Amino acid sequence: MNLTLYVWRQKDAKDSGGFEKYTDECKDISEHMSFLELLDVVNERLIEKGKMPIAFDSDCREGICGTCSMVINGRPHGPWKKTTACQLHMRAFKDGDVIYIEPWRAKSFPVLQDLMVDRKALDDIVQAGGYISTNCGSAPDANSVQIGKEIADAAMDAAACIGCGACVAACPNASAMLFTAAKISHMNTLPQGKPEAGKRTLDMVNAMDQAGFGNCSNHLECEAACPKDIKATVIAEMNRAYAKASLTKR
Amino acid sequence: MNLDAKIPEGPIAEKWENAKFSYKLVNPANKRKFDIIIVGSGLAGGSAAATLAELGYNVACFCYQDSPRRAHSIAAQGGINAAKNYQGDGDSVYRLFYDTVKGGDYRSREANVYRLAQVSRNIIDQATAMGVPFAREYGGTLANRSFGGAQVSRTFYARGQTGQQLLLGVYAGLSRQIKAGKVTMFTRHEMLEMVTHEGRAAGIVTRDMVSGKIESHAGHSVIMASGGYGNTFYLSTNAMGCNVTASYRAYKKGAGFANPCYTQIHPTCIPVSGEYQSKLTLMSESLRNDGRIWVPKNKEDCKKKPEQIPEEDRDYYLERKYPAFGNLVPRDVASRNAKLMCDEGRGVGATGFGVYLDFSDAIQRLGKKLVEERYGNLFEMYERITGDDPYSTPMKIYPAVHYTMGGLWVDYNLQSTVPGLFVLGEANFSDHGANRLGASALMQGLADGYFVIPYTLGNYLGSEKPEKISTDHAVFKEAEKSCKDRIEKLLAIDGKRTVDSFHKELGLIMWEHCGMARNESGLKKALELIPALREEFWSDVRVPGSGANLNQSLEKAGRVADFLEFGEIMCRDALTRDESCGGHFREEHQTEEGEAKRVDEKFSHAAVWEYKGEGNEPTRHEEPMTFEHVKFSSRSYK
Amino acid sequence: MSWFGKYIRSSVGAKHLMAISGLMLVGFVLAHMLGNLQIFKGQAAINAYAVQLKSLGGLLWIMRGGLVLAVLVHIFSAIRLSMLNSAARPVKYKKVKTDKSSFASRTMLWGGIIIVLFLVFHLAQLTLGGGPLQENFNLVDEFGRHDVYNMTVLGFKNVAVSASYIVAMLALCIHLSHGVTSLFQSLGLNHPKYNGMIAMAGPAIATLVLIGNCSMPIAVLAGWVKATV
Known part of the structure; x- marks a missing residue:
């Protein structure tokens, strides 16, 4: 198939950037390619023409590392549900399609180059409290605390987050609440995480606010965009935990 | 090359205890005086960084990804083995040890494997404490499954994403130490050179992949946990960024590289x-x-x-x-x-x-x-x-191609042939022999990082008392210059072919001649093709842009340049290992039914390659593998 | 109390403020509607109800005070959050496709503005007695009570007044359909067992308010409820 791409090109964080149109480079595209392989092919052709290839993040290319990050025709990771950009395949498109590719857009995710953004803000949120403070060596036997299957499954549902930031990209307010809440829910749900639940919730929400993300107005676009199907109910859990911690924690 | 494995005295079950007791300790107040450099933030590197920081060392941790949470350990699906015997089905430390040595086709070091089986139990406890949501039974106890044909159910799992969950557990602990100021995390940094001083590991030179800046980092010890080299084949299940550069740079600075032909x-x-x-x-x-x-x-x-x-x-x-x-x-x-x-x-x-x-x-x-x-x-x-x-x-x-069993040679203490350079996880050669069992990679990475290196590193620092040299020292300046020169050289070629086209071609050569089945003539052919391709690369590659900012083509070019040299060592090793064992199948050595045939009397050893300078053939050394507990036998699935 | 300031300034605290003030306002809207629906019982009933309300004295003022506070908090938070949200994405997308957000969720701010404008008119007309229909405000019934019945009916007989009222109720309905469900989410009131019900609560209450409130102007315009003067 032949396609027309409009790709956001931006030299570095300071550059103002703009869209570039590509048509010659996107001819004879196989429907079996993944979306990132399309970009690989375009890049090979650009280099052969002596132009700079399109910079984009990707690593595992099997939908688990959370590195790839691009908004494809107005949707983070593109049109398929529960699918990262690397797992999106060109069967999703047809000959003659026009595709817009943009980076994640958020103040807290500054563009580094073209489609690559800096997601350090997500690390900062985890560093604020997304852990259980147990030193290596002091752990009790793993079966010493029983954890019901329902609880373990609920924690696992939240823990499935791959930290790609699609929730932020999809949110009309560029809010990181789904990401933050998923981590808080994962840890707070498990008995191991309970001793620090209040402090964790306060600290992580605080870090999220400090990073300059927007607020949640319950559009649920985050839930729709999440490649790992994290449910926005975790945000409600976080809201409850935050109120409890704010009102009771000394 | 000194290949003393430093295996502790005593019966196999007591070796690790004996070793831990004999190790020198570093006084708690002195630990903060030691700076440790860790390359890689996956299960091995991340757990080592977190644990060493908890102990009080100053850690600097480097990864090429934008966050330590994205290391390729994340992609492991199936699970992690541990000799917990929670199912009461006859598992034990000894059985896991036995299965691992046998599965490795008798090419691993017994003492190391035994220790791995021992600490496997602690890993599950530690990971659970860190909040890893392992699958559970309705009653609340941990669930297990049998994996990869094992006769016992010893595999712990978290849906189909055990690797991600374990890595997130490690990342959580690492994040805590970053917040505490004990770990300085360098993301989007690639190690380009290792620096030695008076024969010891003294630090590394990195490139900041965003700003393009070449920087030196000095430490009292360097820990390499940079993963495997499966991407030599271009197509593999590895992540796009996985590369051999860190290991290969260490090899060029004197670290022996063991069994590079073992690929799974x-x-x-x-x-x-x-x-x-x-x-x-x-x-x-x-x-x-x-x-x-x-x-x-x-x-x-x-x-x-x-x-x-x-x-x-x-x-x-x-x-x-x-x-x-x-x-x-x-x-x-x-x-x-x-x-x-x-x-x-x-x-x-x-x-x-x-x-x-x-x-x-x-x-x-x-x-x-x-x-x-x-x-x-x-x-x-x-x-x-x-x-x-x-x-x-x-x-x-x-x-x-999925996993590489070969890697930098390490002794029992996980120290390479360069004093002060330790190697963990897939990057080392030690525990899987010629073939890795399913659900054992995660186990080894975490065993090395959580439970081995914290002891053995202390022993090195406590007994050798290494000095840290300044990054202004001439050895650093030279290393920086060589990195810069290499980048300049790559950019200056301005040829016709893209980096990827070379990588793909190398991959095809490797897959054809050094893949699932190998033979003498094929390997010899590969040993002609690879140098020719390398020569073409250095005269006709096109790397657009500059080194002074983010440049993904340049990053790839540096890695492919190393793959082009490393592929040759893989073939050389495959050629000299004139037997079939585990993942290394030489067509000349098979039974009538087409089964792999080991030649124990000649090849019951680890082959360790020593770099001998530009243009010279590397030297092959041997560390004999002796088996006192696991009896030689050959497999049959008829 | 520094913790309290920190709490309400945080993103989650701000949601709680929105939700609690919203909850108070929804409560008012429902109570107000139930009171007004007495118009269908006739002049005597609704005028008596008005007197009863006024006789609450101090309590009425407390309720009014609470209401004003809720309105101010709701508006102030909305403005603050909108500004923060806008700042969180300085460069907008060229293309945006939405999947789960609704017309209601995306127009909360505009809905709110329409409601505020309506509120000004509504208060002027029916509580303070100002505006274009001032003469109706001074009506009294046979017992000398403020003739709420005729004031309302005469007001609604004016097509422009009824139309603007209905438009405002539509805006309120849309606003509530997202707002009510949303406040459960914001306050963290959820449970897998009840989440389906909660999702329905917004549209259900919003529809109820729309039908209840619009029934009055429609009944007047249709001549089912007639003025007695």
């Missing part, structure tokens, strides 16, 4: 669909429990739709050749047979490199619902990638 090929991956293919996706091995593997009996049928091929024209070759194990033969046997079928011209799919994995019998026998329960996620993933629905048409699979 995974039988159930989604086949290549075209030239544009950038990586291969693994489908869980569990599919072979219910799927039947076949190819058409007649070449002419290969282009037909599978539904059009009648039952009598299908060759269920694994069931035919191995009636006892059928479709459940070990990874290497399944892989090799798929290759044989395709080499006979009976492969299926667009490229002819694929075999069918058919679930129609299973669906008839178990019902679609049960099949969906067991494999629904995998079928969904397969359909997403290929567009075929496995419920109605057979899957197509083909083997792919």
Whole structure:
């Protein structure tokens, strides 16, 4: 198939950037390619023409590392549900399609180059409290605390987050609440995480606010965009935990 | 080259205890005076960084990804082994040890493997304490499954993403130490050079992949946990960024490289669909429990739709050749047979490199619902990638490079031949011998990082009392200059071919001649092709842009340049290891049934390669492997 | 109390403020509607109800005070959050496709503005007695009570007044359909067992308010409820 791409090109964080149109480079595209392989092919052709290839993040290319990050025709990771950009395949498109590719857009995710953004803000949120403070060596036997299957499954549902930031990209307010809440829910749900639940919730929400993300107005676009199907109910859990911690924690 | 493995005294079960007692300790107040450099933030590097920081050392941790949470450990699906015997089915430390040595085809070090089996139990405790949501039974205890043909259920898992969950546990601990100021994390930093001073590891030189800045980092010790070299083949299940540069730079600075020819090929991956293919996706091995593997009996049928091929024209070759194990033969046997079928011209799919994995019998026998329960996620993933629905048409699979057992040589203390340089996880050679068992990679990475290095590093620092040199020292300045020169050189070539085109070509050479089955003439041919390709690379590669900012082509070029040298060592090692063992199959050494045949009297050793300078052939050394506890035997799956 | 300031300034605290003030306002809207629906019982009933309300004295002022506070908090938070949200994405997308957000969720701010404008008019007309229909405000019934019945009916007989009222109620309905469900989410009131019900609560209450409130102008315009003067 032949396609027309409009790709956001931006030299570095300071550059103002703009869209570039590509048509010659996107001819004879196989429907079996993944979306990132399309970009690989375009890049090979650009280099052969002596132009700079399109910079984009990707690593595992099997939908688990959370590195790839691009908004494809107005949707983070593109049109398929529960699918990262690397797992999106060109069967999703047809000959003659026009595709817009943009980076994640958020103040807290500054563009580094073209489609690559800096997601350090997500690390900062985890560093604020997304852990259980147990030193290596002091752990009790793993079966010493029983954890019901329902609880373990609920924690696992939240823990499935791959930290790609699609929730932020999809949110009309560029809010990181789904990401933050998923981590808080994962840890707070498990008995191991309970001793620090209040402090964790306060600290992580605080870090999220400090990073300059927007607020949640319950559009649920985050839930729709999440490649790992994290449910926005975790945000409600976080809201409850935050109120409890704010009102009771000394 | 000194290959003293420093195996502690005493009976095998007491060696680790004895060692820990004999190790020198570093006074708690003195730990903060030591600076440790860690390259890599996966299960091994991340857990080492967190644990050493908890102990009080100052840690600087480097990764090329934008966050330590993205290291490729994340992609492991199946699970992690541990000799907990929670199921009461007869597992023990000794049995895990025994299985691992045997599975490694008698090419690993017994003492190391025993320790691995011992600490495997602590890993589960530690990971659980860090909040890893392992699967549980309704009663609340941990669930286990049997994996990769093991006779006991010793595999712990978290849905199909055990690697991600374990890595997130490690990342959580690491994040805590970053917040506490004990770990300085350098993301989007690539190690380009290792620096030694008076024979000891003194630090590294890195490139900031965003600003392009070349920077030196000095420490009292350097820990390398930079993963495997599967991407030498271009196509593998590794992440796009996985590379051999860190290990290879260490090798060039005097660290011996052991058994580079040991690569593991995974039988159930989604086949290549075209030239544009950038990586291969693994489908869980569990599919072979219910799927039947076949190819058409007649070449002419290969282009037909599978539904059009009648039952009598299908060759269920694994069931035919191995009636006892059928479709459940070990990874290497399944892989090799798929290759044989395709080499006979009976492969299926667009490229002819694929075999069918058919679930129609299973669906008839178990019902679609049960099949969906067991494999629904995998079928969904397969359909997403290929567009075929496995419920109605057979899957197509083909083997792919998955894991590399070889790596930098280390002694019992995980120290390389360069004092002060320690190597953990897939980057070292130690525990899996010539073949790794399923669900053992995660175990080894975490064992090294959480439970071994914190003791052995202390011993090094406590007994050797290494000095840290300034980054202004001439050795750093020289290393920086050589990095800069190399970058300049790559940018200046301005040839016609892209970096990827060279990488793909190298991959094809490696896959053809140093892949699933190897032989003398093929390897010799590869040893001619690779240097020629390397020469072409250095005269005709085109790397656009500059080194002074983010430049993904330049990053790739540096890595491919190293793969182009490293591939040669792999072939050299494969050529000199004139036997078949584990993942290394030499066609000259097989039984009449086509099984791998070891030559124990000549090759019961680790082959360790020593760099001898530009243009010189590396020297091969041997560390003998002796087996006091596990008896030699050869496999049979008939 | 520094913790309290920190709490309400945080993103989650701000949601709680929105939700609690919203809850108070929804409560008012429902109570107000139930009171007004007495118009269908006739002049005597609704005028008596008005007197009863006024006789609450101090309590009425407390309720009014609470209401004003809720309105101010709701508006102030909305403005603050909108500004923060806008700042969180300085460069907008060229293309945006939405999947789960609704017309209601995307127009909360505009809905709110329409409601505020309506509120000004509504208060002027029916509580303070100002505006274009001033003469109706001074009506009294046979017992000398403020004739709420005729004031309302005469007001609604004016098509422009009824139309603007209905438009405002539509805006309120849309606002509530997202707002009510949303406040459960914001306050963290969820449970897998009840989440379906909660998702329905917004649209259900919003529809109820729309039908209840619009029934009055429609009944007047249709001549089912007639003025007695």
